[in-house]
Amino acid sequence: MSPRVRIALLALAALVLLPGAAEVIAGLPPFGSTIAQYGERINAITPEARHVANMVSAINFDLRGLDTLGEEFMLLAAITGTVVLLRGRRGEGNTGHAMRRPGRAVIPRSEAVILACRIAGPLTALFGLYVVLHATVTPGGGFQGGVILASGTLLIYLGEGYAGWRQAIHSHWLDALEGGGALLFALCGLVPMLTGAAFMQNILPLGIFRDLFSGGLMLVENLGVALAVTGGFTQLFLEFMEETRAADEAEEPGEESA
Amino acid sequence: MTAFPAALLPLPVAIPLVICAAMLATAHLLPARLPDILATLSALTVAVLCGVIAVRAADGPLVYWFGGWEPRDGLHLGIGFSVDEASGWVAAFIGLLYALTFVFAWGFFDRTHGHFHILMLLFLAAMVGFCFTRDMFNLFVWFEVMSVAAFALTAYHLAESGLAGAINFTVVNSLAGFLMLGGIGLIYAQTGTLDFEGIAAAVARGGRDPVVAGAFCLVAGALMIKGAIVPFQFWLADAHAVAPSPVSVIFSGAMVSLGLFGLAKVSAVVFGASDQVQHALPALLIGLGCFTALLGGWMALLQRHLKRMLAFSTISHAGIMLTGLGALSVDGTGGMLVYVVGHGLVKGALFMVAGILLATQASIDEIALRGLGRGIWPAGIAMALAGLLLCGLPLGLLDQGTRLIQGALAQQGHGIALVAGVIGAALTGAAVLRAAGRIFLGLGPDPGDEAGAPSEDEREKANRPLWLMLGPCCALLALDMGVPAGLIEHALPRAASAFMHRPVVDAVSEGPGWLPWASVAAALAGAGYGLLRNHLPALLVLPVRATQSAPTRALEALHSGLIGDYAAWLAVGVAMIAAVLAMA
Amino acid sequence: MSVLPYAVAAWLFGIGLYGIATSRNFIHLVGCLGVCQSATYVLLLGLGYRWGGIAPIFYDHPPGTPAVDPVMQALVLTDIVVGATLTALLLVLTIQAHKRGGSLDPEKLRPMRAGGTSGRGQGASRVSDREQSTS
Numbered sequence: 001m002s003p004r005v006r007i008a009l010l011a012l013a014a015l016v017l018l019p020g021a022a023e024v025i026a027g028l029p030p031f032g033s034t035i036a037q038y039g040e041r042i043n044a045i046t047p048e049a050r051h052v053a054n055m056v057s058a059i060n061f062d063l064r065g066l067d068t069l070g071e072e073f074m075l076l077a078a079i080t081g082t083v084v085l086l087r088g089r090r091g092e093g094n095t096g097h098a099m100r101r102p103g104r105a106v107i108p109r110s111e112a113v114i115l116a117c118r119i120a121g122p123l124t125a126l127f128g129l130y131v132v133l134h135a136t137v138t139p140g141g142g143f144q145g146g147v148i149l150a151s152g153t154l155l156i157y158l159g160e161g162y163a164g165w166r167q168a169i170h171s172h173w174l175d176a177l178e179g180g181g182a183l184l185f186a187l188c189g190l191v192p193m194l195t196g197a198a199f200m201q202n203i204l205p206l207g208i209f210r211d212l213f214s215g216g217l218m219l220v221e222n223l224g225v226a227l228a229v230t231g232g233f234t235q236l237f238l239e240f241m242e243e244t245r246a247a248d249e250a251e252e253p254g255e256e257s258a
Numbered sequence: 259m260t261a262f263p264a265a266l267l268p269l270p271v272a273i274p275l276v277i278c279a280a281m282l283a284t285a286h287l288l289p290a291r292l293p294d295i296l297a298t299l300s301a302l303t304v305a306v307l308c309g310v311i312a313v314r315a316a317d318g319p320l321v322y323w324f325g326g327w328e329p330r331d332g333l334h335l336g337i338g339f340s341v342d343e344a345s346g347w348v349a350a351f352i353g354l355l356y357a358l359t360f361v362f363a364w365g366f367f368d369r370t371h372g373h374f375h376i377l378m379l380l381f382l383a384a385m386v387g388f389c390f391t392r393d394m395f396n397l398f399v400w401f402e403v404m405s406v407a408a409f410a411l412t413a414y415h416l417a418e419s420g421l422a423g424a425i426n427f428t429v430v431n432s433l434a435g436f437l438m439l440g441g442i443g444l445i446y447a448q449t450g451t452l453d454f455e456g457i458a459a460a461v462a463r464g465g466r467d468p469v470v471a472g473a474f475c476l477v478a479g480a481l482m483i484k485g486a487i488v489p490f491q492f493w494l495a496d497a498h499a500v501a502p503s504p505v506s507v508i509f510s511g512a513m514v515s516l517g518l519f520g521l522a523k524v525s526a527v528v529f530g531a532s533d534q535v536q537h538a539l540p541a542l543l544i545g546l547g548c549f550t551a552l553l554g555g556w557m558a559l560l561q562r563h564l565k566r567m568l569a570f571s572t573i574s575h576a577g578i579m580l581t582g583l584g585a586l587s588v589d590g591t592g593g594m595l596v597y598v599v600g601h602g603l604v605k606g607a608l609f610m611v612a613g614i615l616l617a618t619q620a621s622i623d624e625i626a627l628r629g630l631g632r633g634i635w636p637a638g639i640a641m642a643l644a645g646l647l648l649c650g651l652p653l654g655l656l657d658q659g660t661r662l663i664q665g666a667l668a669q670q671g672h673g674i675a676l677v678a679g680v681i682g683a684a685l686t687g688a689a690v691l692r693a694a695g696r697i698f699l700g701l702g703p704d705p706g707d708e709a710g711a712p713s714e715d716e717r718e719k720a721n722r723p724l725w726l727m728l729g730p731c732c733a734l735l736a737l738d739m740g741v742p743a744g745l746i747e748h749a750l751p752r753a754a755s756a757f758m759h760r761p762v763v764d765a766v767s768e769g770p771g772w773l774p775w776a777s778v779a780a781a782l783a784g785a786g787y788g789l790l791r792n793h794l795p796a797l798l799v800l801p802v803r804a805t806q807s808a809p810t811r812a813l814e815a816l817h818s819g820l821i822g823d824y825a826a827w828l829a830v831g832v833a834m835i836a837a838v839l840a841m842a
Numbered sequence: 843m844s845v846l847p848y849a850v851a852a853w854l855f856g857i858g859l860y861g862i863a864t865s866r867n868f869i870h871l872v873g874c875l876g877v878c879q880s881a882t883y884v885l886l887l888g889l890g891y892r893w894g895g896i897a898p899i900f901y902d903h904p905p906g907t908p909a910v911d912p913v914m915q916a917l918v919l920t921d922i923v924v925g926a927t928l929t930a931l932l933l934v935l936t937i938q939a940h941k942r943g944g945s946l947d948p949e950k951l952r953p954m955r956a957g958g959t960s961g962r963g964q965g966a967s968r969v970s971d972r973e974q975s976t977s
Binding site: 001003006007009010012013014016017019020021023024026027028029036037038041042045062063064065066067069070071073074076077078080081082083084085088172175176178179180182183186187189190193197198199200201202 | 265268272275276278279280281282283284285286322323324325326327333334335336337373374376377380381383384387395396399400402403406407409410411413414416444446447448449450451452467468469471472475815816818820822823825826827829830832833834836837839840
Binding site: 006007010014021025026031035044048054058064068071075077081086137139143210 | 844847849856859860892897905910912915916923927928933934935937
């Protein structure tokens with residue numbers, strides 16, 4: 001199909017869809033007038049029922065915790081898939097050490113960059129931890145904090161160079177972090193069932209409203225997400241980074257993925 | 259606190275998730291065979307649990323509220339699972355299909371630290387969650403988990419065609435996810451809830467509402483993309499043909515039909531009270547279904563790449579399922595549910611035969627394989643049997659589903675759909691039987707130079723014993739033929755009514771008994787024509803050749819493999835759904 | 843003005859789809875897919891918005907203050923994760939496709955092409971170096 005035919009088809013579809021879209025938009029509640037009953041109700045009852053200030057975290061880790069469990073494992077699937085697809089070509093064996101691209105000069109870093117990274121690295125990690133811990137009271141959470149923590153590790157790369165980064169980061173630990181975090185989250189669902197409660201029912205003491213340690217089980221789930229996301233995203237960086245090091249034309253790979 | 263049978267509901271989802279998280283955490287420590295064993299056992303556990311749930315759900319759907327958030331004052335606060343008998347059995351079938359696939363793939367993927375098994379178990383958990391959930395957004399989450407696991411599994415081989423196929427698959431199915439999310443946003447804004455029952459009640463109160471129709475259009479479009487309905491079907495052939503065989507078994511056997519299963523659930527339960535949607539459905543589903551059945555069958559007949567042929571046959575059978583759904587009756591939907599299971603068993607067995615050929619003969623090309631299958635004749639018997647079952651041999655689950663769908667269509671006067679279904683099934687059966695005859699009997703003209711397959715060399719792990727691969731294949735076929743028909747006849751009216759939230763019907767009607775035989779005869783004639791063309795009189799051959807060349811070229815040009823074309827067709831498909839809804 | 847957010851969402855999806863349909867570069871295509879996805883963000887957040895509502899976090903404001911819909915915010919958070927996973931996977935596939943086929947153009951990297959009555963690729967036989975080894 002030539003691009004022109006394609007655009008004609010798209011235009012035809014748009015012509016049919018536009019009146020429908022207009023009708024749908026006209027039928028929606030006017031923008032900004034009201035919010036759905038479900039959200040209204042959650043805003044009304046959750047601060048008291050779960051002693052947490054952040055409604056979004058309450059939904060993610062308590063009311064609709066199952067969605068987040070699915071989301072967490074979606075991330076795990078994507079990262080496992082990424083690892084498989086990127087390593088498949090390079091082979092599994094040579095992930096233990098830093099690879100070096102032949103013929104590429106190693107440019108030494110300036111001291112200013114190293115110093116800046118050594119200062120910013122711990123600060124970023126601290127900020128990430130802060131965001132993780134304040135999931136139930138401020139706009140934070142395991143996912144956001146985990147991503148910040150993972151990007152903090154990139155500062156090691158920037159400051160210490162690739163070999164230094166690879167010394168600090170081990171693929172196996174990341175697997176353990178990622179799988180362990182996801183396992184912790186899944187167990188947060190199953191353990192309450194042992195006590196006769198429902199899957200992921202909040203059976204821990206709820207703490208005090210607006211306190212750092214409020215929300216009971218949510219904190220543990222949040223920790224699981226943070227671990228999994230930190231491990232997962234660092235793994236992602238590692239694999240993509242390794243990809244820039246791989247030789248363009250790999251000699252006959254000795255390892256097979258399938 | 260939830261009582262015993264309902265308390266089982268989270269387990270079939272949670273167990274595979276826990277196992278795969280634990281497998282990932284200890285990935286580099288696991289001994290070589292442990293992932294195989296763990297994965298097979300957890301899939302079996304899921305199957306057994308789902309079976310128990312299905313048995314317990316016979317008296318009425320089991321409901322489970324996650325986090326103990328039961329509805330308060332008629333408002334649904336948390337996420338619920340609601341399992342009726344039919345959903346439970348479909349989930350049990352999926353668990354069993356996975357278990358047999360893991361056996362089939364034994365040793366296929368060593369050296370990857372169980373990554374294959376992790377992805378497959380996630381895929382399984384997502385499918386079970388998709389069957390069980392009663393929450394719109396949760397449905398989307400499982401839909402996406404399913405997609406993401408599938409994307410990664412498709413490209414496992416990292417061959418060039420595999421990668422392009424995987425990219426097309428990923429882009430088209432991601433668009434499906436976005437459409438679905440848009441639809442969920444619309445329906446949530448209008449009804450203020452995400453629970454199936456809550457939405458259904460609000461839709462019933464609302465009357466004709468363009469927002470509800472718009473939401474249905476988007477959600478149905480997304481599920482039809484997953485279900486590979488024309489004009490959304492393009493991704494399927496690209497993806498199924500290149501995925502590793504064990505993955506193709508799951509794709510064709512469970513994933514595609516689950517899209518239609520979701521469509522059945524959503525249109526009967528969530529949008530069941532919207533007159534506009536219900537008026538539009540028969541025309542929409544039967545029209546698209548007929549077209550899909552015929553196109554898939556015709557394309558299957560044209561393929562010489564065995565897995566691509568099977569992929570097109572899956573498209574054809576998805577069309578037949580859709581026509582059953584379009585009857586909007588308890589027998590039609592019930593027949594479609596039986597068909598999902600029967601088709602999954604037979605198609606899974608066929609993909610396993612393809613995998614056996616890839617492993618033992620290092621080729622998947624029908625012409626190149628001519629006569630090479632003689633050494634593994636048991637696989638040939640399995641393939642011929644599966645081909646006969648596929649085109650309607652009156653035996654087993656697939657046939658029972660077919661007859662129920664035909665009965666429902668005949669009752670409502672959809673004669674064209676009936677004929678389209680029979681022709682589609684006959685065409686796919688003819689394609690499979692022709693391939694079986696050529697590969698295992700050495701029939702057909704000597705290919706000469708044509709034998710060199712114009713494609714990448716393909717080969718799958720060759721060091722597995724034949725019985726290990728053939729065993730699960732035969733188990734699937736035995737299961738299809740072995741389930742007693744009386745059992746289904748007895749349970750189906752009740753189960754299908756509960757699935758659709760309708761009052762129980764007394765009995766279901768079945769189609770005329772001669773139709774399956776007509777279909778088998780047509781398939782045999784088609785296969786015979788394909789193999790013995792050179793021996794037939796020219797008077798017979800020339801007109802056939804002349805009439806088929808032009809449409810064939812056009813169809814093949816349509817399946818260009820270009821993602822841009824697929825995106826344009828996707829827009830056209832959504833516009834078609836919208837137009838039918840607007841006219842209803 | 844009250845229809846503007848929804849119109850923007852529809853436009854974003856349409857323009858993203860146009861981009862996908864006409865794209866000649868896979869990286870560009872991944873970007874277009876992201877544009878399509880932003881349509882869902884805009885739609886969901888727009889549907890959950892309320893004039894004058896605060897963020898649904900009752901730390902500085904007492905519970906009971908009118909807030910926007912927290913459910914939509916939670917859904918968008920999940921949606922963002924979906925976006926991240928899809929982008930990562932697609933980029934990996936793109937990298938590998940580029941290594942295999944030496945091009946990022948969808949026109950040059952077709953999956954098995956149909957052609958001729960044999961129904962199967964006229965693509966030249968490309969013996970890939972990573973097919974199942976005999977080792």
